[in-house]
Amino acid sequence: MAKQERAVRTRRAVIEAAAHVIGTRGYQAATMAEIIQRAGVTKGAVYFHFTSKDALARAVIKEQTEPFLPPVSESRLQDAIDFTHQVAQGLRTDPLLQAGTRIAVETTFSDDPLVPYQAWTDIITNLFSEARENGELLPAVVPERAAEFFVSAYMGVQLFSRAATDRADLPERVTTLWRHTLPGLASPGALSHLDPHGRSIEIAV
């Protein structure tokens, strides 16, 4: 195995170990020692890639969104709905997503406090902006503000679902989230065609 390839694998193993430990214990209680042990690599190899738990948390956050691509159809609002259902499925099993939510709510990044939310907000902002161009949004909706609201509400919904059922009922609660928010987002013409359950989709993870 080439040196470069080995480094990539080690880095990934460390990120996955960090996600597992943070997702299980919480961010504050997770220790570098336990992450190193779980990754099954040397302490030196871990610190070569990540100098601190903070650096690892940022890597988890950065990589958690990568497997998720919104579908592309004629309705960008339906694509947003489907995307959030994809993420809901992911949250039930994907250690990176589970760790990402714990990092978002248990720590602060003083240099860039919205970093745990940013990639999600950007994806939803793009979808809402394109929905606006399609005439799918109500005139008063501002895509960026609406996306920030939606991402924050989604965070709360998945935390509630985690507490209630360890996220078994998350798809249903995401449907309820859309049922409650679409009337304030979608133009009447678009609203009648949207399915808050999401269309059945291939999960990318």
Add this chain to the structure above:
Amino acid sequence: MAKQERAVRTRRAVIEAAAHVIGTRGYQAATMAEIIQRAGVTKGAVYFHFTSKDALARAVIKEQTEPFLPPVSESRLQDAIDFTHQVAQGLRTDPLLQAGTRIAVETTFSDDPLVPYQAWTDIITNLFSEARENGELLPAVVPERAAEFFVSAYMGVQLFSRAATDRADLPERVTTLWRHTLPGLASPGALSHLDPHGRSIEIAV
């Protein structure tokens, strides 16, 4: 000071110390030792009232809602809006509320996992149920389900606001939450009379 009164004061001092330490450090990182030190009472006095951090967390959750009473006016939906703005003000300064949100998102109560959300959900369910009797809700809205959705979305909104501005912009984000959810909650006749900013109110804390 009578023995009974002293016990009540000690108990309160311990709960306030717990709220401060949990609100500052997070639930997992908070220790009984630091709570005892901050309360300025003996270890024995603390353990007389609370046998564990878990017991303290439950007391914080139980007492956090007590200063908050929804206003009572002709519109129960407006009362719900005003109540959530009251709580938003409280979240900016009240250690019990700040600790309550950290407990809700950082730990689980396996015997009763929704305990951190329950009192809030009950208050909003009652307000929505009375709004339904007043004809203020859309026919499809189920008060209990809508209240669970609203409380979970509110949790996410205040977490996002904590990250973004240490809750300085929370009142504005609560207004945005209502702007986005009222069209899916309120009957058209009620909607035109509601103010998502909340009426100016006396803060009970």
